[in-house]
Amino acid sequence: MEKRARLGMIGMSVMGRNLALNLDEKGHGIVATDSWESARAWSAPGIEVVSGHAELAARLEAPRVVLLMVKAGEQVDNEIAAITPHLAAGDTIIDLGNSYYRDTERRSAELIARGFGFLGIGISGGAEGARHGAALMAGGGADDWRRARKLLADVAANAPDGTPTIDHFGSGGAGHFVKMVHNGIEYAIMQAIGECHAVMRDVAGLGDREIADHFARWSTDGTGAGFLLEITAEIVKATDELTGQPILPLIDDAAGQKGTGSWTAAAAVEHGVPATAIMEALAARQVSGLDGQRELARRLAGQGGEATPGRSVDAGLVDDLEAALSAAMITSLAQGVQIFAAASQENSWRADVSSLLRGWRAGSILRMRMLDRLADALDAAGADGAVSDLFLVPEIVGEVLAARPAWRRGVAAAVSGGVPAPVLSAALAQVESLARRPLATQLVQGQRDRFGAHGFRRTDRPGDFHGPWVQPDEEVGK
Numbered sequence: 001m002e003k004r005a006r007l008g009m010i011g012m013s014v015m016g017r018n019l020a021l022n023l024d025e026k027g028h029g030i031v032a033t034d035s036w037e038s039a040r041a042w043s044a045p046g047i048e049v050v051s052g053h054a055e056l057a058a059r060l061e062a063p064r065v066v067l068l069m070v071k072a073g074e075q076v077d078n079e080i081a082a083i084t085p086h087l088a089a090g091d092t093i094i095d096l097g098n099s100y101y102r103d104t105e106r107r108s109a110e111l112i113a114r115g116f117g118f119l120g121i122g123i124s125g126g127a128e129g130a131r132h133g134a135a136l137m138a139g140g141g142a143d144d145w146r147r148a149r150k151l152l153a154d155v156a157a158n159a160p161d162g163t164p165t166i167d168h169f170g171s172g173g174a175g176h177f178v179k180m181v182h183n184g185i186e187y188a189i190m191q192a193i194g195e196c197h198a199v200m201r202d203v204a205g206l207g208d209r210e211i212a213d214h215f216a217r218w219s220t221d222g223t224g225a226g227f228l229l230e231i232t233a234e235i236v237k238a239t240d241e242l243t244g245q246p247i248l249p250l251i252d253d254a255a256g257q258k259g260t261g262s263w264t265a266a267a268a269v270e271h272g273v274p275a276t277a278i279m280e281a282l283a284a285r286q287v288s289g290l291d292g293q294r295e296l297a298r299r300l301a302g303q304g305g306e307a308t309p310g311r312s313v314d315a316g317l318v319d320d321l322e323a324a325l326s327a328a329m330i331t332s333l334a335q336g337v338q339i340f341a342a343a344s345q346e347n348s349w350r351a352d353v354s355s356l357l358r359g360w361r362a363g364s365i366l367r368m369r370m371l372d373r374l375a376d377a378l379d380a381a382g383a384d385g386a387v388s389d390l391f392l393v394p395e396i397v398g399e400v401l402a403a404r405p406a407w408r409r410g411v412a413a414a415v416s417g418g419v420p421a422p423v424l425s426a427a428l429a430q431v432e433s434l435a436r437r438p439l440a441t442q443l444v445q446g447q448r449d450r451f452g453a454h455g456f457r458r459t460d461r462p463g464d465f466h467g468p469w470v471q472p473d474e475e476v477g478k
Contacts, residue, residue, distance in 0.1 A: 005029040011069035018131035057086035064091040089115030101173030117144040122179020133157030135364035139175030157363025170349030184264025188332035191281035203417035212237035226368030271342035275335040280422035323406035331427040334390035341388040
């Protein structure tokens with residue numbers, strides 16, 4: 001009898017290939033295919049690449065498990081439509097791409113109604129993570145999760161305590177929602193790091209080597225130590241193979257995106273979460289692509305609108321930026337988990353924020369030393385797991401508040417030097433707002449009552465009131 005494979009893989013781009021190699025290495029027999037003939041030309045020992053969906057299904061042992069590693073959106077639907085005629089009730093499809101969670105909710109309902117199992121799983125770690133161990137965030141039915149967990153744990157990274165970085169967060173699109181939030185936080189932290197680099201270069205006038213050394217030190221000894229700072233140091237000091245010059249100045253500053261940042265921002269608005277750092281990071285990428293407006297502004301500003309490097313700055317500016325970055329990282333994480341907690345409550349997902357943070361400790365692009373510490377602080381603040389907001393933990397709030405003097409100096413240096421720092425500024429503004437009364441919104445509420453008779457609460461007595469500018473017969477509802 002012909003030996004059959006345990007797993008099917010649809011999608012043989014870099015991520016799909018690396019994941020197939022990882023699974024094969026762990027002893028899972030793989031048969032793979034791709035809609036593109038050129039992709040099907042790839043081969044590797046132990047992995048059988050076949051010509052199409054029918055052949056792939058025929059080569060799998062029952063109950064079949066098919067992994068999708070394709071571009072989010074229409075292609076996922078197309079691949080599901082192509083493979084399901086060759087599957088039977090009880091077979092499982094696992095979408096490992098960056099799908100929009102609402103699409104995953106729809107696909108899950110449709111496939112379960114037809115008797116198929118379905119999981120939507122977000123993966124973080126890039127091509128290297130797919131090959132050697134990633135962070136996986138799962139959503140879907142509990143039974144499907146139990147059957148697939150061992151398989152998925154085999155391709156997960158291991159945290160320092162040996163725990164696989166994989167977890168299940170609830171039904172339907174829960175896993176892809178978590179991955180979406182992960183990426184939104186990633187947007188914010190990447191932009192904040194970029195802002196620190198710009199201030200060191202354009203305000204402090206530091207050279208590439210010196211800046212790279214600072215980032216390398218932060219990545220190992222700093223409170224924000226982690227993967228993104230590690231690769232930042234590598235990027236800043238890298239040399240272009242074509243010119244022999246530093247590579248970073250040769251990179252066009254128009255940053256791309258694949259949708260997860262926009263989805264996170266929309267979810268924040270939907271759930272009433274002030275995710276200002278995430279939203280500003282998204283806006284920064286959008287602004288970077290406004291070629292016409294940027295060219296006009298640079299021309300009218302003179303000198304290309306650039307900051308003047310080498311101006312006299314306080315010797316402690318680099319230390320201030322490090323403190324600002326660490327606090328902005330915590331604030332970005334807090335905003336992301338607030339979005340997740342709000343959505344979890346609405347969808348009856350598993351709102352375990354400390355587990356969420358620990359799941360990003362290895363494999364994930366967000367892997368940082370602080371994640372364990374923040375998760376421990378959450379656990380200590382609520383032994384029953386009830387605390388799901390980093391900014392309701394005194395230890396964490398105290399840490400970001402203590403960073404404010406250095407944080408303010410770092411942002412002030414950026415502003416005075418003409419360097420945009422939207423994420424560092426927005427994150428600081430949120431923390432300042434949490435710690436201050438009254439806010440500018442005091443006047444805003446007065447304005448709302450003046451033009452719309454919306455009413456306001458008073459600070460000296462309970463109840464709803466209007467200002468002296470509203471006559472009784474003008475009150476809303478009368």
